[in-house]
Amino acid sequence: MDPxxxxxxxxxxxxxxxxxxDILPAWQASACAVIGLGGLGSALAPQLARLGVRxxxxxxxxxxxxxxxGHQQLYTESDAALALPxxxxxxxxxxxxxxxxxxxxxxxxxxxxxxxxxxxxxxxLFDGLDNYYTRLLVNDYAHAAGRPWFYAGVVSGExxxxxxxxxxxxxxxxxxxxxxxxxxxPTCSSAGVFPPLLQLAALLQLELAGRWLRFSDGQAGGAxxxxxxxxxxxxxxxxxxxxxxxxxxDCPVCTAxxxxxxxxxxxxxxxxxxxxxxxxxxxxxxLGRALNLGRLAEMLAASGGFELRHSPFSLSAARGSxxxxxxxxGRIVLEGSDSPQELNRFVDTYxxx
Ligand SMILES: [Zn+2]
Numbered sequence: 410m411d412p413x414x415x416x417x418x419x420x421x422x423x424x425x426x427x428x429x430x431d432i433l434p435a436w437q438a439s440a441c442a443v444i445g446l447g448g449l450g451s452a453l454a455p456q457l458a459r460l461g462v463r464x465x466x467x468x469x470x471x472x473x474x475x476x477x478x479g480h481q482q483l484y485t486e487s488d489a490a491l492a493l494p495x496x497x498x499x500x501x502x503x504x505x506x507x508x509x510x511x512x513x514x515x516x517x518x519x520x521x522x523x524x525x526x527x528x529x530x531x532x533x534l535f536d537g538l539d540n541y542y543t544r545l546l547v548n549d550y551a552h553a554a555g556r557p558w559f560y561a562g563v564v565s566g567e568x569x570x571x572x573x574x575x576x577x578x579x580x581x582x583x584x585x586x587x588x589x590x591x592x593x594x595p596t597c598s599s600a601g602v603f604p605p606l607l608q609l610a611a612l613l614q615l616e617l618a619g620r621w622l623r624f625s626d627g628q629a630g631g632a633x634x635x636x637x638x639x640x641x642x643x644x645x646x647x648x649x650x651x652x653x654x655x656x657x658x659d660c661p662v663c664t665a666x667x668x669x670x671x672x673x674x675x676x677x678x679x680x681x682x683x684x685x686x687x688x689x690x691x692x693x694x695x696l697g698r699a700l701n702l703g704r705l706a707e708m709l710a711a712s713g714g715f716e717l718r719h720s721p722f723s724l725s726a727a728r729g730s731x732x733x734x735x736x737x738x739g740r741i742v743l744e745g746s747d748s749p750q751e752l753n754r755f756v757d758t759y760x761x762x
Contacts, residue, residue: 450537492718534558566644
């Protein structure tokens with residue numbers, strides 16, 4: 410047993426690998442957050458659990474659906490049948506992998522209002538997101554709070570990965586100043602993804618995080634600069650590339666010391682409606698009151714026309730190409746339409762306005 414009471418035999422192979430041996434204690438002392446539990450988060454979270462990190466915060470706003478099962482390895486058919494929130498399903502799966510990390514599922518939409526609470530106490534932040542608005546918000550938070558985060562984007566057959574280390578590297582805002590307009594860039598929804606590529610992205614994120622743990626440990630006496638690189642891979646050429654990624658001289662986020670930059674996304678300078686615009690055919694509403702999902706399920710079943718999936722954590726009601734997902738705290742998500750009227754009509758008809 411180690412001082413924290415962990416049995417060591419399960420980590421013996423990890424400790425024998427020279428690239429992990431010296432930093433395994435640092436990994437096991439870390440409080441990690443996986444932000445977004447889709448394909449990328451599904452690849453990251455099990456590895457972090459197996460490393461035996463101290464705690465693992467699991468953030469996602471969505472429920473498991475059939476279309477996730479092809480590339481999101483954490484989830485099962487029964488998770489989809491029960492319409493379990495991804496954070497809950499992930500915590501259930503990971504608790505069977507390793508009971509030592511403290512698992513902290515959060516079924517919430519990350520926003521500038523709750524990001525400080527949702528990421529509080531996390532020492533390493535991992536990007537499992539699928540939109541640039543939220544990534545730029547995380548980028549702001551990471552610099553405001555002085556937390557390293559590990560960006561990854563995987564679409565179709567390409568990936569890019571970068572460690573964003575406040576005070577030591579450039580950042581995402583150096584690369585992307587404002588979120589791309591909806592439809593202007595390919596997404597996993599529009600262009601699909603080759604699932605094993607998600608594992609390669611997770612590998613690079615985890616390796617960079619390990620290198621940061623080693624680098625930060627040696628900071629006291631060392632004057633070495635963090636090697637600030639962007640990694641890319643594309644399936645056509647089968648080549649992994651690394652490119653120097655210097656700071657953009659006018660970047661408002663990373664050219665100032667951590668905590669002293671201009672954080673437009675955290676401060677709400679960018680309209681939050683941009684966040685939903687990034688999502689394309691997705692609308693969200695917060696009713697501001699709790700919902701009794703059991704009673705609503707009965708009522709929607711009686712009204713007919715909906716395909717329902719119900720768990721203690723969510724209620725999904727599909728009709729044609731539209732899917733409404735209701736959460737107990739009063740959040741409603743409509744997928745399949747970008748018309749606010751469509752969502753308002755559902756609320757007026759079934760939830761009493
Ligand atoms: Zn920057």
